[in-house]
Amino acid sequence: MGKYIAKRLLLLIPALIAVLIIVFALMRMTPGSAVDALVYKLTSAGIPADRASAEAMLGMDKPAVEQFFIWFGDLLRGDMGNSFFQSESVWNIIKTRMPVTLELGIMTLLISLCISIPCGLYCAARQDSVSDYSIRVVGVVMMSVPVFWIATLVLIYPALWWQYAPPTHYISFIESPAENLRMFLPPAILGALMQAGMELRMVRTVVLETMRQDYIRTAWAKGVGERTILFKHSLRNAMIPVVTGIGGALSMMIGGSVILENMFNIPGMGAQVVNSLDNRDYPVVQGCVLIFALFIMIVNLVVDIAYKWIDPRVELK
Amino acid sequence: MTVINTETVLDVRHLKTSFYDDSGTEVRAVDDLSYSVHRGECVAIIGESGSGKTVEALSVLRLIPFPPGYVKSGEVIYRGKDMLQMKDEELKSLRGSSISMIFQEPGTALNPVMTIGDQIAEPLIYHKGMSRKDAYSRVAELLESVEIPNAKERIKQYPHQFSGGMQQRAMIAMAMSCEPDILIADEPTTALDVTVQAQVLEQLEALRKKTDAALIIITHNLGIVARYADSVKIMYGGRIVEEGNPIDIFEHPHHPYTLGLVRAVPRLDLPRSHGLHPIKGEPVDMSKLPQDCCPFEKRCAYATVECGSVRPTLTEIASGHFCACFHEDMTEAERAALPKAAPKDVAFTRPEPHIGELSAVELPLGEDLSAIMHERIARQDPIPETINDNILKVEQLKMWFPVTKGLFNRRVGWVKAVDDVSFSIQKGKTLGIVGESGSGKSTVGHCLIGEYDITAGNVMYNGQSITKMKGGKLRRLRKEIQMVTQDPFSSLDPRMTIKDAILEGVHVHGMSGKDGKSDETLVREMMELVGLNPVFSTRFPHEFSGGQRQRISIARALALEPAFIVCDEVVSALDVSIQAQIIGLLMDLQKELGLTYVFIGHDLSVIRHISDSVIVMYLGKVMEMTASENLYKDPLHPYTKALISAVPIPNPTVDRQRERILLTGEMPSPINTPKGCNFCTRCRDATDLCREEEPVLKDVFNGHYVACHYVKEMETQWVNI
Known part of the structure; x- marks a missing residue:
């Protein structure tokens, strides 16, 4: 097991290097460079500036390959560089933003699982009943309603009716759990509902699939009760595809939470990346994408290890 | 035969189970079935696929999936109570404790994510109220009783760590754990090798005898029935068509279907010249079976008008011997004299034309077809005189596969799938290769068609080594040597019509339009050659039955005019009556086209029947x-x-x-x-x-x-x- 993890971690290195090259190249291929952005900023602030001096300020006067190796060399020393426009190091930005995104992501995931697994199991056990249909219809609605629209309603109506608004300033969970949850719960629940809509349909399908398997028939023939069959014999087998889905969903949530982060004023990674992309703040975007990639790769590794834990037939090689 | 206790433990009366398809059509899978089982008795239910035998067994324990299945009526009396009327709780207390079941595929019937111990302990905990600890020590005893070595260690293992035979023995241990009165075994050894089958059946017998449990064994294997059964029921079209003791059934069969089954199976103890008599046509399609007729009528050589309009009832023809046939009282000679003739007593009869649904797909061999064959034979290249008549010679063939390990795929050993095998085959003859799974028999077949880079040795085809062939020569070889494989369901592309499947190889080898024949003519000829109606050439594989698909596979191979065909388990997936048809077809084609076969299989009696010489392989x-x-x-x-x-x-x-x-x-x-x-x-x-x-x-x-x-x-x- 340890050997397997070590092997997988080693294999992360070439993948990460590929990510570095791609993101570095992509940033520089985007029309409108950081130099233009800086020149614009300086002139609009009344400071005379030309492209050459701006290039020199950003260290972009060197050839692109050289820039890459400088950045890469710094990375190896643990230095992710400094933001072009925020007077902060990239690492500091990530350090403050990452926990926020992770908190939102994990909360969303847990809430969605708490909804989807029981509902999916219930639907499978009562296949084609009225409640099965109702839950599935609600599920489709949950996954198809645009999240920004629902989020707007959630922000506007409480304010209109009860003059209530969620906090706009980020307070960490340790400082004040209540305030923190007041800020995070609404977007987490909204994200989770959308997620749960998809997941519950998947749970239902895979549980039904396992319920048709021969070993379930064996369990019935042994005289085992329905509850045990569902929870002991079927659910664990059904978890194998579900875990794959969860892994994908978690990866998506980290990158795709931009809308909710923006609407609820949550200072997460998603909001940061969009902002930095607009400014062509190359080091911040590069740093964030690197962290995203690392995170997704690690989630995949955890999913693979989870397979082994759920399914004894899986051999990790 | 054992002395049968007269105490009845299970009484099935007028059981009817139906399935409803999407359009609401009723399929009567089990149609008015009655029988009883006595204490300690071994009752065998024989039938081909689709005869309703498995549905019948599942109906008894109410394990039919609903929807689409539904036990319509009847009674299943156990200890004076009708199981079909029982409350769920009461039924649950019987399942696995008083009546237990063993399924066909032990690989899928055991839960892959639960340990063997947990699975066997379950009925003990539920029904006997044992503590986990007691249950586990009992499980160890049970595993020992079915001769699983290191039972204490094995308890903690998962099913995939067991071999097929061990899985089935664990299943038996589980089924016997609460010492049931009745054990239902649905094709318990079909997925196992013969030697393992013999072990498993002996253990099942021994355990059963110890607790005096009755056994209902559901199978298509007549041999098993002959060996163990006290009483035999033959099922066809959801009904019992004949029942009696094994001597009655095997030595004095009265129903034409029973007679057909007994004659369709190759027997090791009879000389090879003793022919197989296939039952013509395909097993009945239950969704189209009318109520008022004998289900076997369309395939029966003795059928009369009465058979097509009135349903025969099961009547006692001798003490304890029942038969549902209007003509059962006739002698063999009288039957043969009936308007429709009985199959001729030759090694093979090509399927005859039949009436209605069944006749549509399969064709008889018309007179004009022999012309096609003669023409082909005439066209074949004469074999050079210098290379005697060995078409294929294998010298010290070795096919080793590396076993690798670790990050850099270090080789840590070899799987010696084929290890030093030599043989030769004469033109026009059949060589059988028989062995259990893992013996390397199929690997030999794949080496012969040049699929693998062999590790060592030589395969000579017509005096030339195929291992060194390249380019055009290799392409010609690929045409000359064809292979037909086991599973007719996965060996045909589901999105290709029959015509396309037959023509694909022809086009690849640029043989299209050869001898001025259009593709259409070729497809028609090939389909006729294997006894299929060419009208169906634009259909897709899923519209055909297993036996018909195997015919299509053979037609596909023959379209390339090969001289040599490797048949890898070609009849293993087929019902006995269909198996006999395909064997007959292959032998007939060999005679007419001068083909040479390597016939690979695990069924010793089939291999012996079809082959001129036989190789027995074990571990490569x-x-x-x-x-x-x-x-x-x-x-x-x-x-x-x-x-x-x-x-x-x-x-x-x-x-x-x-x-x-x-x-x-x-x-x-x-x-x-x-x-x-x-x-x-x-x-x-x-x-x-x-x-x-x-x-x-x-x-x-x-x-x-x-x-x-x-x-x-x-x-x-x-x-x-």
């Missing part, structure tokens, strides 16, 4: 090689003897008098082959010499090759007995 090595007549008459290798004795003969009188050699254990892994003789770990006559030195394959008498140190000595010894 040849154990015995001889003319197929000798194989049953005069087997010399202890493995061959065990293999033959493990195959039950579908005749109770013959089978119950045979000496039985029960092999212990299972085939070792081909990665760690034993030192000395490969068979020494399971051979009852193995000595230190066998464990030290590997025997060479030697010609014992007139081309009868055996690889055993003790063949001569053992021979004299056994003659004395």
